[in-house]
Amino acid sequence: MSKSSSSSLEAAAILSGDVLAASRLIRRIEDGDPSARPLIKEIYRGGGEARTIALTGPPGVGKSTLADRLIGEFRAAGKRVALLAVDPTSPFTGGAILGDRIRLGRHFTDPDVFIRSMATRGHLGGLARASGEAIQVLDAMGWDVILVETVGVGQAEVEVVHMAETVILALAPGEGDDIQAAKAGIMEIAHVFVVNKARREGAERSAKMIEEMLHQGPDRGPDAWRPPVLKTEALAGEGISGLIEAVSARWAYLESHPEAAEALARARARQVLTETLKTLAAERVIGGREGEPGFQKILADIAARREDPYTAAERLLDSAGG
């Protein structure tokens, strides 16, 4: 069997929802294996139908319990759900995510729920790209809803979050103070704010604080999406129907505002394109040169401060360009 027809068989399997074939491809994406690319290209056109939701927030606010509840609600509505848990912090919190998956056990036996953790296992870079590609795989498989839960909180995770059309930011009572102090960036990140653990003291105050912040933010015009601020107690199942309503409202908004939905889709495309381009450019210019004395000399010159990285990078790009 030729390589391309075997690749097409794999693609067909993924497009028909084959969980094993998809898992194999996601593993190769995690590993940064370039041989996965023909397959990624092949399945790309098969996607675009899934609803993507990112669930993010600091550790300890109950994101996994919220995810569990959301999955339960979507299943009750007859939707098939994939959960991608993005955990770039595995060196630090690998145990936590393991526990999460155990907690999600009740969905593990449901064939209409697919749960996959995503880590990059010490490899440097490319988490946003790898997560984006994993979402493409899940999308091609035909899941109705793709829920992306970030475990780490950091730069790369913010980039991951931007790949979803709906972003839920979960906070715990008191976290509002932190937001207040930071502000920058938060307004654009979330489409739905959730103060979880709402039975705790300060939940009302935190919700109010977020409302005020949103109110003080720039006016985006009458047609802009207005992020609701909700309170939930996910462990007890309280407030979950409100959260589902907010997500449905977001979907209705995207459908009734095709220009806004398209602009968001283009922004996501821009990010995926940029990440892909960076990876390819680095591979073309640096890839496979590790053993070359000339390349080692460049590294030695930068290390010894005989040359700065910009000058070296410019020269490498110029000579690669021909």
Place this chain on the structure above:
Amino acid sequence: MSKSSSSSLEAAAILSGDVLAASRLIRRIEDGDPSARPLIKEIYRGGGEARTIALTGPPGVGKSTLADRLIGEFRAAGKRVALLAVDPTSPFTGGAILGDRIRLGRHFTDPDVFIRSMATRGHLGGLARASGEAIQVLDAMGWDVILVETVGVGQAEVEVVHMAETVILALAPGEGDDIQAAKAGIMEIAHVFVVNKARREGAERSAKMIEEMLHQGPDRGPDAWRPPVLKTEALAGEGISGLIEAVSARWAYLESHPEAAEALARARARQVLTETLKTLAAERVIGGREGEPGFQKILADIAARREDPYTAAERLLDSAGG
């Protein structure tokens, strides 16, 4: 005054340790302002003397208190210290870092201590590059020790950590379970392990667990650095002298093993070069094309799944290469 001579004046100011000039440049690096580059290039050769230490670990283990203690010890030894607090999570934990800086107040009045927070304020990507450049600025200023404290835990932060020649991984009692569950990557990240909050139950067990993990790791030969595992109670100042001894031992090791030190320096150079190259490649290919109909069509095609990102990125790179 011509632009280049004004740039040289700025460079001279930074090389002489001018805090205001350095702060201005770091701000421009944070903002991703390309006009900062001539200055970065100019000061690059002035660096290379500072000792760089990264202090990392999950939230809540007491990194800031450890940093405060380390600064105190270095100052007592007559060393001038810069602290770069890398906080990519500002939308989430901005309050925390604000508190940290207040806690470090006692060093704020010391002219031989420079404290700077680094965030990227919602800008996507480039945190590792920006942090690397900020370290270059501090290095050029002539600080003896540059302490890099990461606040976020995630992919980008691991990359930041790799830019230091000595990496201290701080954990709290009990975190060892998580490490045990994850293993992957951790062995290479840290040169010194610290179990802080050592008065808490389980500290001894956590330390033992890390020791065992290190023991089970691959044998790196008789000349390899052997990471010590220490216990500290930073708030009470306990164990700090042991930590300083471990750092000194690491420095002595790097001096007595120039090949190992050089290999590490080249690995750091490789990372900085790769990050810089990715940034420049994306700028050359995508930068300034936002308004072009042709570029918007590419984004629309990717968004509508008419073309996959790899094919588009390859074509863009090919045509940019000429």
